[in-house]
Amino acid sequence: MSDNKNGFPKFLKILLLLVLIAGIVVGYLGYQAFLGPSVTKNEPYLYVHSGDTYPDVLRQLKEKKIVGNVRFFDYAAKAMDYPASVKPGRYKLTEGLSNRRLIGNLRGGYQEAVKFRFENIRLKENFAALLGKNFEADSAAFLHILQNDKVAESYGFTESNFFSMFIPNTYEIYWNTSPDKIIARFHEEYNKFWNTERKEKAAALNLSPTEVSILASIVKGEALHKDEMPKIAGLYLNRLKRGILLQADPTVIFANNDFSIRRVLNRHLTIDNPYNTYRFKGLPPGPIMLPSIAAIDAVLHYEKHDYIYMCAKDDFSGYHNFAVTQAEHLVNARKFQRALDARNIKK
Known part of the structure; x- marks a missing residue:
């Protein structure tokens, strides 16, 4: 005799209810594992090193708390066959990103440059x-x-x-x-x-692209202001053309390997080093720093003038006083030396 007047056993109702609940739970867990928000805001990138295995990735996710639930990630990763497809790279992490999207990026190697x-x-x-x-x-x-x-x-x-x-x-x-x-x-x-135009301009100066870059490194070392670079470049080109020692203080500082020098003294000028342009004529064997594009183009588009001397202005603006004669230069140099003394800058 049935215990249900409609002929539907009670235990079946309970069973169906349990199946329904189980389905809801499984669906919820599946959603959380694959589609729900997973990535936290703790790290901007996930770095997978060359040679890393899936356990290495999983350990990093856990230690840095990159995902909210590592078990969900692990389940989704295995379902998507990621453990066999680990690719090194720098992967962008966006807060709230789902495991499915994250794993898809990792599997495909879709890293951010x-x-x-x-x-x-x-x-x-x-x-x-x-x-x-x-x-x-x-x-x-x-x-x-x-x-x-x-x-x-x-x-x-x-x-x-x-x-x-x-x-x-x-x-x-x-x-x-x-x-x-x-x-x-x-x-x-x-x-x-170094396109055709720049090469042609270098050739017009009787310089190779490498020599232009070396000279540009000196210009960069001298100039605090970009707008003064072409004038400084013109000065050194004048010296090169006339066979005059460049006498560039930045090369002396480089030769002495002491970048704390603020005042180049006679003792600095005696160093026997090919980068010391107070002793060795012409360009040094290499750049004294990486020249900027602005410095390279300043050499290629140098300002034409007759200056062969320059000295930093005594107002410490970063600009220079330029001179044609040594007498003019000595006047400028004494002004700057007095300004250094006034500020107690001895070395």
Whole structure:
């Protein structure tokens, strides 16, 4: 005899209710695992290193609390076969991103490129450190390339002037790109930068692109203001044409490897170093820093004048007084020296 007047057993009603509840729970969990918001605001990027395995990725997600529920991510990742498709890269994390979208990006290797910008770099060590900070490879790997004679020669440079190949600008490069490919990318940009027009202007100065860059590094070292660069470039070109020592203070500072020098003294000028333009005629063997595009173009579009002397203005504005004769220059130099003394700047 049925315990239900409508002929539908009570236990079936309970069973159907349990199935319904289970379905709702499974649906909810499935939604949370795949489609629900998962990524937190704790980290802007997920860095998957070359050689990382799925457990490495999972450990990073947990330690940095990148996703709200690691178990949900793990379930979705396995369902989407991500453990067998781990790809290195720098992946953008957006708060609220679902596991499905995140895993899709990780599986497909859809990483965000690094917008790498550099300027005002003085030494190869500084450049290597900056590269190591922005890309997967460490600074030692980059420095090894920058100081390698054979690598420099493969690009048509020497170890001394190799630094002139790197044009300060903004580059989009993937984070896990190998150092040798990153250097190759810089070479591509160098070739694009030195187009026919710039090469022709360099040739008109009887300078190679590398020599222009070396001179531009000196101009960059002298100029605090971009609008004065063409005039400074013109002065050094005048000296080169006349066979006069460049006598550029920034090269002396570089030769002494003491960038704290604020006042170049006679003792600094005695160093026997090819970068000391007070002792060695012509351009130094390489750039004293990475020249900016503005400095390179200032050399190529130099200001024509007769100046062969310059001295910083005594108002410390960063501009210079220019002179044609040594007598005029000595007057300017004494003004500046008195200003240094007044400020007790001795070295």
